[in-house]
Amino acid sequence: MERASGGLLATSQQDPALSGNGKWLAVISDLRGRQTVQMRNVINGSIQALPQLKRHQPHSSPSLSWNGRYIALITQHGRRRMAVIADRLNGRLHPIQLPGGRDPIQVSLAPDAQTLALQVTDQGLWRVEIFDLSDVLEIDRPAGQALSTPPLTPAP
C-alpha cells in the first residue's frame, strides 16, 4: 500500500472527491472564513481555478466526473441551498431545480456525468433521488474508450 504524505494540503480540508481517472481531487477548504471548493491536480499539486464557483458559499459535497470536466456540488443562493453542476470546459453552470421545498444535502455525479444522485430532506426525512442528465451534459468518457460507431464490415 503506497501512501501520499499525511495531511496532503496545508489548511483544513473536508469532503474529498476524486475524479474517475484519479488525476483530480476536489476538497472544501476554509478560505478567509468561507467554505470554498478547491480542485487540485493529484500528480503535481497545482490548483485549478473554478471562476464560475467563486461566489455562493458555503460550498459542500463536491463530486467529479471521469476526467474532472464536470464538478457537482451544493451551493447557497440567497436563503436557498442549491445543487449545481459546473462545466469546466465551457464555463456553464447547470442548476438542479428541486420542487416542493426540498433541500439538497449531498450530491454524487456518475463518472460519465450522465446520472446524478441527490440526497434531499423531504418532510424531515432523508431521501435519495436520481436524475438523468443525458439531455443536459455531454458524456465525460475515459480516454481511449471506444465510441458507439458500428464496426466496419466487409462488403458481401
Next chain:
Amino acid sequence: MRMVSLSLGVLLFLAGCSSDRPRPRPELNGLLRQSVSSRRDPSLGQIWLASLGKRGGRERIELIDLRNRRPVPLPGLNRADAQPISLSVSGDGSRIAVVQQRDDRTELFLYRRNAAALQRIPLDPPGVPRSVSLDGSGRLLAVQVSRNGRWDVDLIRLP
C-alpha cells in the same frame, strides 16, 4: 427590498445558466423510497448506486445495479455491531470504501466484492476518518481525517 434583490439575484443567476433540465427517474426513485425509513450518502459508479438505507432503526450499506434496479448481495459487509458513517463506490462497482464505527472506534475499511472481503485500512499517522472517496478503479482513495483538532485529507494508493 432586501428580499426583492435576493430574488432578482437568483433569477439573474438562473438566467445565466443552461435551460436544459435534468429528468427525474420516477421508477428508480420510487424503488429507493420503498422499504426504508430514510436513505442518505449516495455514491454513484458507472452503473451502480451505493447508499445507506435505514430499516428498523438500523442503517445498512446497499448497492443497487441501476440497469435492472436490483440490490446486489454484499456478504460480510454489514455487521450487526457496526454503524456505517460514510461510503464511496468505485466507478466500476468492484470496491466500496466505508467509514464505520464499532466499539467506540471509527475506522476505514475497503470491501472487495469479488472476494467478499472487508479489510481495515490503517491511517498513518493515526486519526479519525470521516468522509471517503474512491476513484474509478478503486485503486486510489481520498479520506478526510481528524488529527489534533483539524481536518486533513490523506491520499492512499491501494493494491
